[in-house]
Amino acid sequence: MAKVTIDGQTIEVADGTTILQAARMIGPEVAPPTMCYYSKLKTSGGYCRTCLVEVSKGSEKDPRPMPKLVASCRTTIMDGMEVKNMTSDKVIDARKGVVEFLLLNHPLDCPVCDQAGECQLQDLGYEHGSAKTRTDFKRRTFDKIDIGNKIQLHMTRCILCYRCVKTAEQITDGRVHGVLNRGDASEISTYIEQAIDNDFSGNVIDVCPVGALTDKTFRFKSRVWFTKPVDAHRDCDKCSGKTVVWYKGEDVLRVTGRKDQWGEVEEFICNTCRFDKKKTSDWTIEGPRAISHQSVISANHYTKMVKPRELTLNNIKTIALTEGENK
Amino acid sequence: MSKKILLEHIGVPGIETLAVYREKGGYSSVEKALKTMTPDAIVEEVKKSGLRGRGGAGFPTGMKWSFLAKPEGVARYLVCNADESEPGTFKDRYLMEKIPHALIEGMITSSFALGANTSYIYVRGEYFYIIKILEKAIADAYAAGWLGKNILGTGYDLDLYVQAGAGAYICGEETALLESLEGKRGNPRIKPPFPAIAGLYGCPTVVNNVETIAAVVPIVNNGGDWYAGIGIGRSTGTKLISASGHINKPGVYEIEMGITVEDFIYSDEYCGGIKNGKKLKAVVAGGSSVPILPAEMILTTANGEKRLMSYESLADGGFASGTMLGSGGFIVMDETTSIVQNLHTFARFYHHESCGQCSPCREGTGWMEKILHKILDGHGTLEDVDLLWEIQRKIEGNTICPLGDAAAWPVASAIRHFRHEFEDYVKNAAAIKNVKHYHNMHNLATA
Amino acid sequence: MSEIKFNDETLALVQSIIKRYPEGKQKSALLPLLHLAQAEFDGWLSAPVMDYVASLLNIKPIEVYEVASFYSMYNLNPVGKCLLEVCRTSSCWLRGANEIVAHIENKLGIKDGETTSDGKFTLKTVECLGSCGTAPMLQIGADFHENLTFEKVDALINDWSNKTEHSKYLDNSTFRKN
Ligand SMILES: Cc1cc2nc3c(=O)[nH]c(=O)nc-3n(C[C@H](O)[C@H](O)[C@H](O)COP(=O)(O)O)c2cc1C
Ligand code: SF4
Ligand code: SF4
Ligand code: FES
Numbered sequence A: 001m002a003k004v005t006i007d008g009q010t011i012e013v014a015d016g017t018t019i020l021q022a023a024r025m026i027g028p029e030v031a032p033p034t035m036c037y038y039s040k041l042k043t044s045g046g047y048c049r050t051c052l053v054e055v056s057k058g059s060e061k062d063p064r065p066m067p068k069l070v071a072s073c074r075t076t077i078m079d080g081m082e083v084k085n086m087t088s089d090k091v092i093d094a095r096k097g098v099v100e101f102l103l104l105n106h107p108l109d110c111p112v113c114d115q116a117g118e119c120q121l122q123d124l125g126y127e128h129g130s131a132k133t134r135t136d137f138k139r140r141t142f143d144k145i146d147i148g149n150k151i152q153l154h155m156t157r158c159i160l161c162y163r164c165v166k167t168a169e170q171i172t173d174g175r176v177h178g179v180l181n182r183g184d185a186s187e188i189s190t191y192i193e194q195a196i197d198n199d200f201s202g203n204v205i206d207v208c209p210v211g212a213l214t215d216k217t218f219r220f221k222s223r224v225w226f227t228k229p230v231d232a233h234r235d236c237d238k239c240s241g242k243t244v245v246w247y248k249g250e251d252v253l254r255v256t257g258r259k260d261q262w263g264e265v266e267e268f269i270c271n272t273c274r275f276d277k278k279k280t281s282d283w284t285i286e287g288p289r290a291i292s293h294q295s296v297i298s299a300n301h302y303t304k305m306v307k308p309r310e311l312t313l314n315n316i317k318t319i320a321l322t323e324g325e326n327k
Numbered sequence B: 001m002s003k004k005i006l007l008e009h010i011g012v013p014g015i016e017t018l019a020v021y022r023e024k025g026g027y028s029s030v031e032k033a034l035k036t037m038t039p040d041a042i043v044e045e046v047k048k049s050g051l052r053g054r055g056g057a058g059f060p061t062g063m064k065w066s067f068l069a070k071p072e073g074v075a076r077y078l079v080c081n082a083d084e085s086e087p088g089t090f091k092d093r094y095l096m097e098k099i100p101h102a103l104i105e106g107m108i109t110s111s112f113a114l115g116a117n118t119s120y121i122y123v124r125g126e127y128f129y130i131i132k133i134l135e136k137a138i139a140d141a142y143a144a145g146w147l148g149k150n151i152l153g154t155g156y157d158l159d160l161y162v163q164a165g166a167g168a169y170i171c172g173e174e175t176a177l178l179e180s181l182e183g184k185r186g187n188p189r190i191k192p193p194f195p196a197i198a199g200l201y202g203c204p205t206v207v208n209n210v211e212t213i214a215a216v217v218p219i220v221n222n223g224g225d226w227y228a229g230i231g232i233g234r235s236t237g238t239k240l241i242s243a244s245g246h247i248n249k250p251g252v253y254e255i256e257m258g259i260t261v262e263d264f265i266y267s268d269e270y271c272g273g274i275k276n277g278k279k280l281k282a283v284v285a286g287g288s289s290v291p292i293l294p295a296e297m298i299l300t301t302a303n304g305e306k307r308l309m310s311y312e313s314l315a316d317g318g319f320a321s322g323t324m325l326g327s328g329g330f331i332v333m334d335e336t337t338s339i340v341q342n343l344h345t346f347a348r349f350y351h352h353e354s355c356g357q358c359s360p361c362r363e364g365t366g367w368m369e370k371i372l373h374k375i376l377d378g379h380g381t382l383e384d385v386d387l388l389w390e391i392q393r394k395i396e397g398n399t400i401c402p403l404g405d406a407a408a409w410p411v412a413s414a415i416r417h418f419r420h421e422f423e424d425y426v427k428n429a430a431a432i433k434n435v436k437h438y439h440n441m442h443n444l445a446t447a
Numbered sequence C: 001m002s003e004i005k006f007n008d009e010t011l012a013l014v015q016s017i018i019k020r021y022p023e024g025k026q027k028s029a030l031l032p033l034l035h036l037a038q039a040e041f042d043g044w045l046s047a048p049v050m051d052y053v054a055s056l057l058n059i060k061p062i063e064v065y066e067v068a069s070f071y072s073m074y075n076l077n078p079v080g081k082c083l084l085e086v087c088r089t090s091s092c093w094l095r096g097a098n099e100i101v102a103h104i105e106n107k108l109g110i111k112d113g114e115t116t117s118d119g120k121f122t123l124k125t126v127e128c129l130g131s132c133g134t135a136p137m138l139q140i141g142a143d144f145h146e147n148l149t150f151e152k153v154d155a156l157i158n159d160w161s162n163k164t165e166h167s168k169y170l171d172n173s174t175f176r177k178n
């Protein structure tokens, strides 16, 4: 066990824990933002640099501060370490820079982006960025391409977090897409047109922090804050079958994995659940999805949500969808 | 006085062949090491020598070697970094072309010291003609029994292979090099773990520059103390300097550490002074990544002493008035040089070479190049100069590997020491829309 | 298009190169194999050629595309018979690289990155090739041409106008058979 203090709060954690994991254990007020780290993907993190923190004391044994800011998602704690996140001016300054870099080539068309409302970059820019942009150069653009009939890639929005590549590498059995070219010409691609087609390929949509990989079967284009997410499950021979089913009125718009407060899915789901089960009768509804308070989705959430009709007819499970339950 | 150790026999006809190299005492360090020394004793001599890595960072080689993990039953590797792509640097190429066996001998002796039975020399792909030379030399060394099984009957086995890169400066960064050697994209690894613990194929690995490895030969032959007696202070031994730019005699020079910068630039033994009798304007002393210094600062330190060619003296004054020895790529600029244009070539280079893994370097290098281009095109503003400063500041220290810093420092130092030139471009915007006219006006070389 | 397959001599070399790496680490041979492929198949790497290399090493095609597109020496599009790679970084720029580029552009009527209509020449500006002391310089295949003057450039272009072979970084004897 080792003791670490982050922004003045101390916690004891197992050896080998990263600064980021320790910070998340303490709570969201000290947890650095992340754009590329994903706890369920091995070797993720380190790329985006949004989670940089200052180590003001290295350890009990060697109290010297670390000379540079470090990526909290890839730095293991030492006993007695002291870390500054939001209490460090250096961190706040550097993070502002990182946000600016990430937005440099990112389109500023959030109003028309499918991801608006559940985009981690949008949240990040809002919380850590500066209001005005200092570039008047043309942004990098790419055409939208279909990778198979279920997934669309709009590379223009990609921030090269590598999550989708690691997902394909680690949870599917045949990666066909990857990062091509280098530097700021890097792009996520299959090189020759190819369908990403595999039982678990749809998870690349859930891990994408921005609107670069989207669900083509998302039936009605709809602002996500007009949709109502419910936890649901079904018997599935490929995955746990535990999902979030997104409704608009009585229509199932899409199915996704269940995301936790850090925006990560609790479990990866299979493509059958995600793409092929678009009827309420396919699902056992558990109840409204608890959405974190910062999320735009909760700005217009389902306080007035009505029970979908099909559900009542099937009478699968009584669920309480009463006002105010969705804290 | 010039002191030749690595290049002692450079003028000997046929020194590139095994026979002549051997005649001149070549491979004696292998005999001495394998037959009379233990691996640890060699590491000890290298420690005593004070030899520091010649690839750019200047890390003490003996110490690096002693960090190498030695778990039972796990292979260890020595990988030679011959990626040499830092603009202004061409010394490794010279050494490998002229005396290939010096590197091969160094690889054998060093591999023995580290307990490696397979070693690789990673050469940048553009040097294919060098690869051919090395492959031939290695074949000859195998045939003569210097490589392969049971070398000199000592029971020590070593296989040595050349790996060709394919055009990527970043593969000079040691972990990117290892990725590339594993057949992957040259993306630097996130450290820790360091190669000494988990390097090539996850095994303990030492990565050293060509010149570093070659220097092990005379150290083993003559002893660490002998080597430590050459040079000045913690800058022991000799250093190969690649000299280029506006000088009378560009080329590779072996210098004893501690000669004055002034002597190096002006004496006939080395650069032979500035070309066409022009005046010195600025120097990039250690390859494109290190801070550029104006003439007075490169010749004299802040406290008025003559600056010397050594790690310490070149760094004297920190970044405010100093620079770094780096890889020894010494680029000299005369009074007609536009610092902004020169910086643009560097900015374009780093933009082109960023691997793109981390956002500050991926996005920042391109941004800086674009702003410099805008300024050169006569569309710049004073805010652009400030913005350049801001961008480099936001890249430095915040990236996965030091390429981010390497891209930031040239920008920072050019603005720090030559801000007026940037402002000139901005203020004469109308004139530079006709660049030739602008350059004539300022007596700059057109380019 | 004829079947994509290395000639027997190259295939033997491929096997010897794969043996340079430990068991199971044959992916290490990817960079050298792509060089061999480019040299043998018209100076560039088409998707079928890359797929062929993937099959030789028993790796996924995407692993080859990722690598081939990372390194600047691999051409993912056809290039002229003679690929002129002119350095324009600092030391070469200081000694007139831009004038050399302009001279070539004028002479061949193409811009940086373009190929002449007869498919003979492609001009590519590149970053420092480690020839700064003999600047300005350009590379054609494995050969460095240094201390360039307009006359030297003209002579090179003249020479290459009549060649039918592709410029190559390596030939049959570059790699040692171990
Ligand atoms: C972007 C970058 C490029 C580098 N290029 C080279 C190179 O071309 N050759 C080299 O020897 N070291 C290069 N280095 C330094 C290596 O990472 C490493 O420190 C060196 O090979 C260690 O050898 P040494 O201790 O003998 O110097 C580079 C480092 C960085 C960050
Ligand atoms: S497509 Fe999305 S998940 Fe994939 S690298 Fe880009 S931003 Fe990350
Ligand atoms: S600093 Fe640049 S070169 Fe280094 S890992 Fe980051 S993007 Fe790649
Ligand atoms: S989340 Fe740590 S670097 Fe991206």
Ligand code: FES
Pocket (backbone or CB within 6 Å): B087, B088, B089, C087, C088, C089, C090, C091, C092, C093, C127, C128, C129, C130, C131, C132, C133, C135, C137
């Ligand atoms: S700058 Fe052109 S070869 Fe180095």
